[in-house]
Amino acid sequence: MKAPLNTLSYTLFDLFLVSQSVLSVQKTMNPKRPCKRFILYYHDILLNGTDTSNATSAAATTPTKLGDFVFGLLVVFDDPVTKNQNPQSPPAAQAQGFYFYDMKTTYNAWFAYTLIFNSTEHKGTINIMGADMMMEKTRDLSVVGGTGDFFMARGIATFETDAVEGFKYFRLKMDIKLYECY
Template sequence: MQNNNENNIIGGVPGFLVLDSAQFSSGTTLQKLMFGTMTVFNDELTKGHDLGSGLVGKAQGFYMASSEDGNSQTMAFTVMFTSGSYADSLNLFGVHRTAVAESHLAIMGGTGKYVNAKGFATVKTFPATNQHETNAVERLLQINVYLAY
Protein backbone atom coordinates (compact mmCIF):
# COMPACT_ATOMS: atom_id res chain seq x y z
CA MET A 1 0.00 0.00 0.00
CA GLN A 2 1.28 3.44 -0.91
CA ASN A 3 0.08 6.85 0.08
CA ASN A 4 -0.49 9.43 -2.65
CA ASN A 5 -1.60 12.86 -1.37
CA GLU A 6 -3.40 11.29 1.59
CA ASN A 7 -5.17 8.73 -0.66
CA ASN A 8 -4.21 5.10 -0.22
CA ILE A 9 -3.08 3.22 -3.32
CA ILE A 10 -3.28 -0.53 -2.89
CA GLY A 11 -0.69 -2.48 -4.85
CA GLY A 12 1.14 0.68 -5.87
CA VAL A 13 -0.78 1.17 -9.12
CA PRO A 14 -0.35 4.81 -10.13
CA GLY A 15 -3.44 6.51 -11.51
CA PHE A 16 -5.91 4.30 -9.65
CA LEU A 17 -7.33 5.73 -6.48
CA VAL A 18 -8.62 3.23 -3.92
CA LEU A 19 -10.34 4.47 -0.79
CA ASP A 20 -11.47 2.52 2.22
CA SER A 21 -14.86 3.12 3.84
CA ALA A 22 -13.36 5.18 6.67
CA GLN A 23 -12.47 7.87 4.10
CA PHE A 24 -16.07 8.31 2.90
CA SER A 25 -18.20 11.06 4.36
CA SER A 26 -21.45 10.21 6.10
CA GLY A 27 -24.30 9.63 3.63
CA THR A 28 -22.07 8.52 0.76
CA THR A 29 -23.70 5.83 -1.36
CA LEU A 30 -22.53 3.78 -4.31
CA GLN A 31 -24.85 5.82 -6.55
CA LYS A 32 -23.21 9.06 -5.43
CA LEU A 33 -19.78 7.58 -6.10
CA MET A 34 -20.88 6.54 -9.60
CA PHE A 35 -22.14 10.04 -10.49
CA GLY A 36 -20.26 11.25 -13.56
CA THR A 37 -18.94 7.80 -14.45
CA MET A 38 -18.84 7.30 -18.21
CA THR A 39 -19.27 3.91 -19.85
CA VAL A 40 -18.38 3.34 -23.50
CA PHE A 41 -20.12 0.54 -25.38
CA ASN A 42 -19.99 -1.28 -28.69
CA ASP A 43 -22.91 -3.71 -28.61
CA GLU A 44 -24.76 -5.90 -31.07
CA LEU A 45 -28.31 -5.08 -32.09
CA THR A 46 -30.49 -8.14 -32.51
CA LYS A 47 -34.07 -8.88 -33.50
CA GLY A 48 -34.76 -10.44 -30.10
CA HIS A 49 -33.16 -10.98 -26.70
CA ASP A 50 -32.17 -14.64 -27.04
CA LEU A 51 -28.70 -15.84 -28.02
CA GLY A 52 -28.65 -16.55 -31.73
CA SER A 53 -31.32 -13.96 -32.46
CA GLY A 54 -30.68 -12.36 -35.85
CA LEU A 55 -28.06 -9.62 -35.93
CA VAL A 56 -29.32 -6.34 -37.43
CA GLY A 57 -26.42 -4.03 -36.58
CA LYS A 58 -24.34 -2.43 -33.84
CA ALA A 59 -24.77 0.37 -31.32
CA GLN A 60 -21.68 2.39 -30.43
CA GLY A 61 -21.47 5.29 -28.02
CA PHE A 62 -21.45 6.14 -24.35
CA TYR A 63 -23.63 6.82 -21.34
CA MET A 64 -22.86 8.73 -18.19
CA ALA A 65 -24.38 8.44 -14.73
CA SER A 66 -26.04 11.86 -14.64
CA SER A 67 -27.94 11.83 -11.36
CA GLU A 68 -26.65 11.36 -7.84
CA ASP A 69 -29.35 8.80 -7.06
CA GLY A 70 -28.19 6.61 -9.97
CA ASN A 71 -31.59 6.67 -11.71
CA SER A 72 -30.64 8.48 -14.90
CA GLN A 73 -27.97 8.13 -17.53
CA THR A 74 -27.27 10.61 -20.31
CA MET A 75 -26.79 8.61 -23.51
CA ALA A 76 -25.27 9.47 -26.89
CA PHE A 77 -24.83 6.71 -29.44
CA THR A 78 -25.00 5.72 -33.08
CA VAL A 79 -27.06 2.78 -34.30
CA MET A 80 -25.50 1.24 -37.41
CA PHE A 81 -27.78 -1.11 -39.31
CA THR A 82 -25.80 -3.65 -41.31
CA SER A 83 -28.31 -5.51 -43.41
CA GLY A 84 -31.47 -5.22 -45.43
CA SER A 85 -33.14 -2.00 -46.50
CA TYR A 86 -32.08 -0.22 -43.28
CA ALA A 87 -28.28 -0.37 -43.94
CA ASP A 88 -27.40 3.16 -42.74
CA SER A 89 -27.07 4.77 -39.29
CA LEU A 90 -29.06 6.84 -36.78
CA ASN A 91 -27.74 9.09 -34.00
CA LEU A 92 -29.56 9.13 -30.65
CA PHE A 93 -29.20 11.42 -27.64
CA GLY A 94 -31.09 11.84 -24.38
CA VAL A 95 -31.57 10.74 -20.80
CA HIS A 96 -32.46 7.15 -19.95
CA ARG A 97 -34.27 7.05 -16.61
CA THR A 98 -33.94 3.61 -15.11
CA ALA A 99 -36.62 4.16 -12.44
CA VAL A 100 -39.43 4.63 -14.97
CA ALA A 101 -40.98 2.08 -17.31
CA GLU A 102 -40.01 3.93 -20.49
CA SER A 103 -37.60 6.72 -21.45
CA HIS A 104 -37.39 8.75 -24.65
CA LEU A 105 -34.29 9.62 -26.66
CA ALA A 106 -34.15 12.11 -29.54
CA ILE A 107 -33.12 11.06 -33.04
CA MET A 108 -30.41 13.52 -34.09
CA GLY A 109 -30.13 12.67 -37.79
CA GLY A 110 -28.01 9.95 -39.28
CA THR A 111 -26.23 8.87 -42.46
CA GLY A 112 -27.38 7.72 -45.87
CA LYS A 113 -31.15 7.69 -46.15
CA TYR A 114 -31.38 8.93 -42.54
CA VAL A 115 -29.25 12.09 -43.07
CA ASN A 116 -32.07 14.46 -42.00
CA ALA A 117 -34.00 11.99 -39.88
CA LYS A 118 -36.21 13.29 -37.08
CA GLY A 119 -38.05 11.41 -34.42
CA PHE A 120 -37.60 9.68 -31.12
CA ALA A 121 -36.84 6.30 -29.63
CA THR A 122 -38.41 4.67 -26.59
CA VAL A 123 -36.11 2.75 -24.27
CA LYS A 124 -37.28 0.04 -21.87
CA THR A 125 -34.97 -1.83 -19.50
CA PHE A 126 -35.49 -5.51 -18.82
CA PRO A 127 -33.56 -7.73 -16.43
CA ALA A 128 -32.08 -10.73 -18.20
CA THR A 129 -34.13 -13.50 -16.58
CA ASN A 130 -32.45 -16.47 -18.25
CA GLN A 131 -28.68 -15.92 -18.05
CA HIS A 132 -28.02 -18.98 -20.22
CA GLU A 133 -30.04 -17.59 -23.12
CA THR A 134 -28.48 -14.11 -22.88
CA ASN A 135 -24.81 -15.10 -22.35
CA ALA A 136 -24.73 -13.71 -18.77
CA VAL A 137 -25.96 -10.26 -19.80
CA GLU A 138 -27.33 -8.51 -16.71
CA ARG A 139 -29.69 -6.08 -18.40
CA LEU A 140 -31.33 -5.75 -21.80
CA LEU A 141 -32.56 -2.60 -23.50
CA GLN A 142 -35.49 -2.67 -25.89
CA ILE A 143 -35.36 0.31 -28.23
CA ASN A 144 -38.28 1.18 -30.52
CA VAL A 145 -37.67 3.91 -33.10
CA TYR A 146 -40.34 6.31 -34.43
CA LEU A 147 -38.87 8.10 -37.42
CA ALA A 148 -39.55 10.54 -40.26
CA TYR A 149 -36.91 10.78 -42.99
Protein backbone atom coordinates in the same frame (compact mmCIF):
# COMPACT_ATOMS: atom_id res chain seq x y z
CA MET B 1 -36.18 57.68 -60.38
CA LYS B 2 -37.35 54.44 -62.02
CA ALA B 3 -34.13 52.56 -61.22
CA PRO B 4 -34.71 52.39 -57.43
CA LEU B 5 -38.32 51.29 -57.99
CA ASN B 6 -37.21 48.53 -60.37
CA THR B 7 -34.56 47.37 -57.89
CA LEU B 8 -37.15 47.26 -55.12
CA SER B 9 -39.56 45.32 -57.33
CA TYR B 10 -36.92 42.74 -58.23
CA THR B 11 -35.84 42.39 -54.61
CA LEU B 12 -39.42 41.81 -53.44
CA PHE B 13 -40.01 39.31 -56.24
CA ASP B 14 -36.80 37.43 -55.30
CA LEU B 15 -37.88 37.32 -51.64
CA PHE B 16 -41.26 35.95 -52.71
CA LEU B 17 -39.60 33.18 -54.76
CA VAL B 18 -37.25 32.22 -51.93
CA SER B 19 -40.10 32.09 -49.39
CA GLN B 20 -42.17 29.91 -51.71
CA SER B 21 -39.31 27.47 -52.26
CA VAL B 22 -38.68 27.18 -48.51
CA LEU B 23 -42.37 26.55 -47.83
CA SER B 24 -42.59 23.88 -50.53
CA VAL B 25 -39.70 21.88 -48.97
CA GLN B 26 -41.20 21.97 -45.47
CA LYS B 27 -42.45 18.53 -44.35
CA THR B 28 -45.50 17.97 -42.21
CA MET B 29 -45.11 15.71 -39.19
CA ASN B 30 -47.86 13.69 -37.63
CA PRO B 31 -46.95 12.69 -34.04
CA LYS B 32 -49.47 9.86 -34.16
CA ARG B 33 -48.09 8.32 -37.34
CA PRO B 34 -44.32 7.88 -37.76
CA CYS B 35 -42.88 7.48 -41.27
CA LYS B 36 -40.69 4.55 -40.07
CA ARG B 37 -40.83 2.41 -36.96
CA PHE B 38 -38.57 -0.32 -35.51
CA ILE B 39 -38.69 -2.47 -32.41
CA LEU B 40 -35.11 -3.49 -31.58
CA TYR B 41 -33.29 -4.96 -28.57
CA TYR B 42 -30.04 -3.48 -27.28
CA HIS B 43 -27.77 -5.96 -25.41
CA ASP B 44 -25.03 -4.64 -23.11
CA ILE B 45 -22.50 -6.98 -21.46
CA LEU B 46 -20.22 -4.96 -19.19
CA LEU B 47 -16.64 -6.18 -18.83
CA ASN B 48 -16.26 -7.63 -15.35
CA GLY B 49 -12.46 -7.65 -15.43
CA THR B 50 -12.00 -11.26 -16.50
CA ASP B 51 -14.43 -12.26 -19.27
CA THR B 52 -13.13 -10.23 -22.22
CA SER B 53 -14.46 -12.63 -24.88
CA ASN B 54 -18.14 -11.84 -24.21
CA ALA B 55 -17.92 -8.21 -23.08
CA THR B 56 -19.42 -5.55 -25.36
CA SER B 57 -18.81 -2.57 -23.07
CA ALA B 58 -16.24 -1.38 -20.57
CA ALA B 59 -15.99 1.28 -17.89
CA ALA B 60 -13.67 4.05 -19.06
CA THR B 61 -13.66 5.81 -15.68
CA THR B 62 -14.27 4.87 -12.10
CA PRO B 63 -17.27 6.30 -10.28
CA THR B 64 -16.73 9.34 -8.08
CA LYS B 65 -17.27 9.10 -4.36
CA LEU B 66 -20.34 11.38 -4.61
CA GLY B 67 -23.59 9.57 -3.83
CA ASP B 68 -24.32 5.84 -3.93
CA PHE B 69 -25.32 5.49 -7.59
CA VAL B 70 -21.99 5.16 -9.49
CA PHE B 71 -22.13 8.89 -10.24
CA GLY B 72 -19.49 9.78 -12.84
CA LEU B 73 -18.95 6.27 -14.22
CA LEU B 74 -18.43 6.45 -18.02
CA VAL B 75 -19.02 3.32 -20.12
CA VAL B 76 -18.10 2.96 -23.80
CA PHE B 77 -19.82 0.27 -25.84
CA ASP B 78 -20.03 -1.61 -29.12
CA ASP B 79 -23.24 -3.55 -28.46
CA PRO B 80 -25.26 -5.87 -30.68
CA VAL B 81 -28.82 -4.84 -31.49
CA THR B 82 -31.26 -7.58 -32.48
CA LYS B 83 -34.85 -7.85 -33.68
CA ASN B 84 -35.75 -10.12 -30.76
CA GLN B 85 -34.72 -10.67 -27.15
CA ASN B 86 -32.13 -13.36 -27.91
CA PRO B 87 -28.61 -11.88 -27.73
CA GLN B 88 -27.34 -14.73 -29.97
CA SER B 89 -29.70 -13.72 -32.80
CA PRO B 90 -28.12 -12.22 -35.90
CA PRO B 91 -27.59 -8.51 -35.23
CA ALA B 92 -29.90 -6.04 -36.99
CA ALA B 93 -27.45 -3.24 -36.14
CA GLN B 94 -24.54 -2.31 -33.88
CA ALA B 95 -24.87 0.36 -31.19
CA GLN B 96 -21.63 2.28 -30.71
CA GLY B 97 -21.22 5.11 -28.22
CA PHE B 98 -21.17 5.81 -24.51
CA TYR B 99 -23.30 6.37 -21.44
CA PHE B 100 -22.43 7.88 -18.12
CA TYR B 101 -24.19 7.95 -14.78
CA ASP B 102 -25.10 11.55 -14.02
CA MET B 103 -27.21 11.57 -10.84
CA LYS B 104 -26.05 11.28 -7.24
CA THR B 105 -29.49 10.41 -5.84
CA THR B 106 -30.71 7.62 -8.15
CA TYR B 107 -29.65 5.60 -11.17
CA ASN B 108 -29.78 7.77 -14.26
CA ALA B 109 -27.59 7.63 -17.35
CA TRP B 110 -27.04 9.90 -20.31
CA PHE B 111 -26.63 8.10 -23.66
CA ALA B 112 -25.06 9.22 -26.94
CA TYR B 113 -24.71 6.55 -29.60
CA THR B 114 -25.06 5.58 -33.23
CA LEU B 115 -27.02 2.60 -34.51
CA ILE B 116 -25.10 1.27 -37.51
CA PHE B 117 -27.12 -0.72 -40.05
CA ASN B 118 -25.30 -2.71 -42.74
CA SER B 119 -27.60 -5.35 -44.19
CA THR B 120 -29.64 -5.96 -47.29
CA GLU B 121 -32.65 -4.53 -45.43
CA HIS B 122 -31.08 -1.24 -44.24
CA LYS B 123 -27.84 0.66 -44.71
CA GLY B 124 -26.95 3.78 -42.77
CA THR B 125 -26.97 5.15 -39.25
CA ILE B 126 -29.38 6.55 -36.68
CA ASN B 127 -27.99 8.87 -33.99
CA ILE B 128 -29.67 8.78 -30.57
CA MET B 129 -28.99 10.81 -27.44
CA GLY B 130 -30.62 11.79 -24.18
CA ALA B 131 -31.33 10.95 -20.55
CA ASP B 132 -32.21 7.40 -19.53
CA MET B 133 -34.10 7.79 -16.25
CA MET B 134 -33.82 4.11 -15.34
CA MET B 135 -36.43 4.08 -12.58
CA GLU B 136 -39.15 5.04 -15.08
CA LYS B 137 -40.95 2.21 -16.92
CA THR B 138 -40.39 3.93 -20.29
CA ARG B 139 -38.11 6.78 -21.28
CA ASP B 140 -37.84 8.79 -24.49
CA LEU B 141 -34.52 9.71 -26.06
CA SER B 142 -34.13 11.90 -29.13
CA VAL B 143 -33.28 10.64 -32.60
CA VAL B 144 -31.13 13.54 -33.74
CA GLY B 145 -30.04 12.51 -37.22
CA GLY B 146 -28.94 9.77 -39.52
CA THR B 147 -27.30 8.77 -42.77
CA GLY B 148 -28.01 6.45 -45.70
CA ASP B 149 -31.54 5.01 -45.49
CA PHE B 150 -32.07 7.26 -42.46
CA PHE B 151 -30.72 10.51 -43.94
CA MET B 152 -31.54 13.46 -41.61
CA ALA B 153 -33.95 11.29 -39.57
CA ARG B 154 -35.69 12.83 -36.55
CA GLY B 155 -37.83 11.10 -33.98
CA ILE B 156 -38.02 9.35 -30.62
CA ALA B 157 -36.45 6.16 -29.26
CA THR B 158 -38.53 4.87 -26.35
CA PHE B 159 -36.49 2.71 -23.96
CA GLU B 160 -37.97 0.02 -21.77
CA THR B 161 -35.76 -2.14 -19.57
CA ASP B 162 -36.35 -5.71 -20.73
CA ALA B 163 -33.81 -7.65 -18.61
CA VAL B 164 -31.19 -6.93 -15.94
CA GLU B 165 -28.57 -9.29 -14.52
CA GLY B 166 -26.90 -7.27 -11.78
CA PHE B 167 -24.33 -4.82 -13.05
CA LYS B 168 -23.08 -7.24 -15.74
CA TYR B 169 -25.86 -7.44 -18.37
CA PHE B 170 -28.92 -5.47 -19.35
CA ARG B 171 -31.24 -5.51 -22.33
CA LEU B 172 -33.30 -2.54 -23.51
CA LYS B 173 -36.30 -2.72 -25.77
CA MET B 174 -36.06 0.25 -28.14
CA ASP B 175 -39.22 1.40 -29.91
CA ILE B 176 -37.79 3.76 -32.53
CA LYS B 177 -40.29 6.05 -34.22
CA LEU B 178 -39.03 8.32 -36.99
CA TYR B 179 -41.24 11.30 -37.81
CA GLU B 180 -38.96 13.01 -40.31
CA CYS B 181 -37.85 10.71 -43.15
CA TYR B 182 -36.41 11.64 -46.52
